[in-house]
Amino acid sequence: MSKFWSPFVSDLVPYVPGEQPKLTRLVKLNTNENPYGPSPKAIDAMRAALTDDLRLYPDPNSDLLKHAVADYYKVQPSQVFLGNGSDEVLAHIFHALFQHDTPLLFPDISYSFYPVYCGLYGIDYETVPLDEQFQIRAEDYARPNAGIIFPNPNAPTGCLLGLDKVEQIIKASPDSVVVVDEAYIDFGGETAITLVDRYPNLLVTQTLSKSRSLAGLRVGLAVGHPDLIEALERVKNSFNSYPLDRMANVGGAAAFEDREHFEMTRNKVIESREALVEQLQGKGFEVLPSAANFIFARHPQHDAAALAARLREQGVIVRHFKQQRIAQFLRISIGTPEQHQALLEGLSDL
Ligand SMILES: *Cc1c(COP(=O)(O)O)cnc(C)c1O
Numbered sequence: 334m335s336k337f338w339s340p341f342v343s344d345l346v347p348y349v350p351g352e353q354p355k356l357t358r359l360v361k362l363n364t365n366e367n368p369y370g371p372s373p374k375a376i377d378a379m380r381a382a383l384t385d386d387l388r389l390y391p392d393p394n395s396d397l398l399k400h401a402v403a404d405y406y407k408v409q410p411s412q413v414f415l416g417n418g419s420d421e422v423l424a425h426i427f428h429a430l431f432q433h434d435t436p437l438l439f440p441d442i443s444y445s446f447y448p449v450y451c452g453l454y455g456i457d458y459e460t461v462p463l464d465e466q467f468q469i470r471a472e473d474y475a476r477p478n479a480g481i482i483f484p485n486p487n488a489p490t491g492c493l494l495g496l497d498k499v500e501q502i503i504k505a506s507p508d509s510v511v512v513v514d515e516a517y518i519d520f521g522g523e524t525a526i527t528l529v530d531r532y533p534n535l536l537v538t539q540t541l542s543k544s545r546s547l548a549g550l551r552v553g554l555a556v557g558h559p560d561l562i563e564a565l566e567r568v569k570n571s572f573n574s575y576p577l578d579r580m581a582n583v584g585g586a587a588a589f590e591d592r593e594h595f596e597m598t599r600n601k602v603i604e605s606r607e608a609l610v611e612q613l614q615g616k617g618f619e620v621l622p623s624a625a626n627f628i629f630a631r632h633p634q635h636d637a638a639a640l641a642a643r644l645r646e647q648g649v650i651v652r653h654f655k656q657q658r659i660a661q662f663l664r665i666s667i668g669t670p671e672q673h674q675a676l677l678e679g680l681s682d683l
Contacts, residue, residue, distance in 0.1 A: 348449045351652055360649040360675045362666040365488075365517075365627050367546035369598040369669075371584075372591035375547065379584040391579045393570075398577065401586035402554055406526045411559040414566065415585075417576040419516060419540035419553025420446060422565070425572070426482075426536065426555065428454050429564040430510045433479035440469055442659055444488050444514060463490070463658075467621055467629075471498040475505035482512040486522055489654060489664040491623030493522045500525075503532045510561065512536045519544035519599050520606070521624030526556050533558040543626055544599050545588045552577065552585040602626050606667045609676075616683050627666045629659075635683065637661045647679040 334343050351364035370376075399410045416422035427450040431437050439447050441460040451458045461473045467490045474481055481502060486493045503511045503525075513525045515537055526537050536557035542548035555565060569576065577585070588595070606628065610620050613630055620630040631637060641653040641663055649672075652664040665676065 344452070346449060346452055348446045352650060354650065358648065360668065360672045362668050362672060362676060363650045363652045363664075364548075365543055365625075365666045366548050367543060367598065367602065367626065368667070368672065369546060369601060371546040371550075372588050372594040374591045374594070375545075375584045375587040378587035379580045382579050382583045387579060391575055391577060391582055393574045395577045395582050398552070398582050398585045398589075401589040402556070405589045406524075406556060408526065408529065408556055409559070412529060412556055412562060414555040414557075414562045414569075415577055416553050416555075416569065417573075417581075418542065418551040419514070419538050419555075421551075421576060422538050422553040422555050423447075423482075423512075423514065424450055424453070425565050425568045426510075426512055426538070427451065427456060429568040430512075430536070430561065431456050431480040431482075433509075435477050435479045435509075438474055438476075438478045438481045440483050440487065442467065442487070442490060442656070444484050444516075445654070445656075447482060463487075468492055469494045469498070471501040471505075474502045478506060478509050480510045480512070481506060482514060484514040484516060485525070486517045486520070486624040488517065488625070489627070489652070489659070489662075490621050490629050491517070491625040491627055492621055493624035496523045496525060496528075500528060500532075503528065503535050507534055510534050510536055512538060515539045516543055517625035517627075519595075520603060520626045529557050533560065536561050541585055541588060544602075545595060546598065547584065547588060550581050550584055552581050602667050605670060605673065608670070609665070609667065609673050612673070612677055616677075616680055627664055629662050629664050631661045631663070632683065637663050640680070644676070644679045647675075649676050649679045651676075 395415045398415060399413045402413045403410045437456055437458040438461050441462045464470050469483060511534055515524055518524050529535050536555050538555045541552040613620055618630040618632050620628050637653055641651055644651055
């Protein structure tokens with residue numbers, strides 16, 4: 334704390350991202366990165382953009398990437414918003430769309446950045462408990478609210494809510510914005526983007542960090558009614574006109590165009606997930622049904638924090654949340670078969 338700070342800064346409770354260790358030989362299964370590389374075509378496009386043109390600002394509207402996203406999802410470019418990672422897109426959403434008189438709703442167990450944005454922007458919120466099976470219950474959201482946000486599949490549980498249930502939530506709150514955070518949708522769900530033309534209160538966010546393996550590039554997006562997009566553009570252009578640099582614009586567009594690489598890598602992740610679930614169940618773990626590139630698992634006889642510490646000693650890092658209801662779970666990102674082997678060796682004496 335310092336006398337130079339604006340007063341609200343000392344009250345902030347910032348988000349704590351998963352560890353990014355400097356030691357490269359660690360088996361890193363803690364931040365849901367993709368174990369396979371991004372599209373080689375995206376890398377080539379970025380290499381080709383590494384020229385003297387970097388002296389010039391990028392396109393403030395990112396038209397190339399907006400068109401690539403619009404083509405991919407069969408929507409209009411005016412329905413697409415882009416940001417420096419979906420975390421930035423989410424920050425603008427909280428700022429532009431969730432500051433109202435009633436509380437914002439989100440699940441008690443979900444992305445831990447949501448309460449952080451509420452703290453930053455002074456937004457009142459209420460959490461809605463997941464059911465006993467750690468599933469979102471659509472009917473629990475049919476009450477007065479300033480907005481609703483949930484990840485689908487949910488994080489850190491990995492559980493998917495069916496598109497019919499998502500639609501039920503959107504329909505029940507026609508006077509507030511419902512945001513579906515689809516960071517993991519490509520690993521087993523059906524996107525709600527197909528519903529945006531029917532529901533002007535629906536906004537869907539996605540990221541290139543997970544299924545397109547570009548966490549280091551920082552590209553996220555939102556798709557929804559042009560009126561919602563306009564609110565986000567107004568906030569963005571009052572904050573940073575150039576959130577996507579020249580690499581992000583061309584690399585992101587090429588990544589969306591390379592459907593073959595995308596399909597190949599996501600199928601490999603899904604196959605590895607199914608294999609890992611069986612292997613962990615064989616060791617006595619209880620694993621929640623996952624439609625994401627991570628699994629959420631607990632062992633009835635072993636403390637989760639102790640297991641995480643033991644794995645860490647053997648060079649394998651997974652994520653453990655010290656939070657009520659989930660303190661006995663480990664979140665394990667899907668890696669390569671070799672990385673899974675190291676994980677299972679670290680658990681061999683269970
Ligand atoms: C990873 C993640 C994000 C953020 O992704 P970036 O685009 O890398 O900022 C957003 N929401 C959820 C639920 C995530 O897990």
